[in-house]
Amino acid sequence: MRILVAEDDRGLREVLVQGLEDAGYLVDAVDRGDDAIEQLKFYEYDVAILDWRMPGVPGVEVASWARRNDRPTAILMLTARDTPPDRIQGLDAGADDYLVKPFDFGELVARVRALQRRPRGVGAPVLNRGGLSLDPARRQVTLNGKLLNLTTAELYILELLMRRFPSVVDRKAIAEHAWRDETEPLGSNVIDVKMSRLRAKLVNSGVRILTVRGSGFRLEEA
Amino acid sequence: MRILVAEDDRGLREVLVQGLEDAGYLVDAVDRGDDAIEQLKFYEYDVAILDWRMPGVPGVEVASWARRNDRPTAILMLTARDTPPDRIQGLDAGADDYLVKPFDFGELVARVRALQRRPRGVGAPVLNRGGLSLDPARRQVTLNGKLLNLTTAELYILELLMRRFPSVVDRKAIAEHAWRDETEPLGSNVIDVKMSRLRAKLVNSGVRILTVRGSGFRLEEA
């Protein structure tokens, strides 16, 4: 199993390379987007892990290039802060999945495994938890097969909680994930309001949103 | 195997034509970018070899045109200089590969072979969904065998929705796919208008266009 890592932060890059090699992968690493394209041109990687921000060519561009050229490589994007527009752009450009920094390394490996198992190009994998099923590509959530009608913000929040499960997600992360201007919701009680509405829609879903006083929120399987 | 060569330098053009014919290809040659577009319009080439700089229309433009019109032709660009910006521009425009002059002829043939192996040129696949059937090559749509009368723009939009099914397609992607100047439709509500008209033509088609508020549109099988 061959993996390409494109990440300009040297520390993180080395952690990734080491960790993935320990997990039994054959890993190549570059620190620039254009180098990533060059590598993708000459080797058929199973998975490419691309940083969003890189010198040369940004990760999105690399993903978009790979998709255009029908490279057989599944793409996992790493994003530092992720605003909705960023994320959508990434998935549209051809990324198959993405991870928000900071992430748990085990989580990364799990997703890499998921990617290599999956036929390529079908879009981001569906997130399941309890009776809930969130499809990032369709941007819809079903509860035991029945369509749940969530607003955009609610969906983003739920998505974040599911992706970070079972960790606690703090308000700052929620603000960054679900709002364009992440400073805005922090001064008000909007997040609480959204949580309330989201909870109301999640009754009998096999999943519950718990409050961790002073820290944030986390998902729990009921 | 049919190849189009677009190269204004007569010496190089003749070398290419001769060499490719010897390699067993059916070769057409032109010396202007606009002529290249004309050829691409009427024949389904497997591969087009385009010089970057040409009288009439530059190679990038030709590539971009081909991409925009979903020609089933893989594109190989010939560039004199090889700077990252050039490369990116070329690849962005829709080139599938590029070669820097001067190049080895064997290298060229190898790349042409690689391009024609790709799934893309293997006949224009008809898109089916519900009772709908869209033939990209003939640019027409039938509903249960009956011809649907769609305008050009409507067809482009429907095609994109079908290709991306079941994912959400954002307005930016629609704009890029269906308009030459993709900035134009974004400031207005043209997309909404087209959607409305398209929907009207798709009643009882077994397919529906759903709005995903704030994100875009997606197709759903009814």
Added chain:
DNA sequence: GCTAGCCTGTCATCGAACTGAAAGGTAAAC
């Protein structure tokens, strides 16, 4: 070269849905 028809994009309007502020209530922490 004129005319009819179709296509396009703009505008105005309508309606629905989403949003965030506020206010008052509740639970946890100390």
Added chain:
DNA sequence: GTTTACCTTTCAGTTCGATGACAGGCTAGC
């Protein structure tokens, strides 16, 4: 028991999308 953090509901403002009407432009047919 007081304080602080969080929860819920209500409400009004705003945004977003749908649609019908219109004018300009292009094309085909005569």
